Amino acid sequence: EAQVTQNPRYLITVTGKKLTVTCSQNMNHEYMSWYRQDPGLGLRQIYYSMNVEVTDKGDVPEGYKVSRKEKRNFPLILESPSPNQTSLYFCASSLSGLGSYEQYFGPGTRLTVT
């Protein structure tokens, strides 16, 4: 089954404790991206990757890091989480980053930083 998986689905952590949210897709997609969803703000892109070893900032990259060492994986790293990063996070993938291609979304990771 074609899918995007994320782990963990739920995470509660404390300020400053480094964490990683994993994302994996099995569709051989070139483009992957991370979003955060906050009430009333829709989804905002954090980082995206056009292919292996190629990443770039989205609209809200501050406080986040990403890497793309393999085509299927695109982990999101919070080196020193803060309470304002409490949010619902989605990973997505697409055949290409060019605008006409639809994105496939993971189930989401709900992060709480206390």
Add this chain to the structure above:
Amino acid sequence: AQSVTQLDSHVSVSEGTPVLLRCNYSSSYSPSLFWYVQHPNKGLQLLLKYTSAATLVKGINGFEAEFKKSETSFHLTKPSAHMSDAAEYFCVVSSRGSYIPTFGRGTSLIVHP
């Protein structure tokens, strides 16, 4: 530059009545436009997309949308609402050459029995 405005944060309808979710967009270049649906505690799923072919686009579950360039709109409609349509709906614009799509803030569709 691109932007998208979903004109209603909440829309409430009765089961069996028509649905209209409104979306206006702004784009410097030929846009691609999408509607995604998010059911509670789920990821987003594509409903339909416009990519410069037919202006009336049909999607899944009986939804359709019409691209109107003169009005810069891409409203989502369905003739008859079903209880299972209750969800959050997002309009998305992506300009040619852009790797960063812009999401609207979402419209919550409430369906009453």
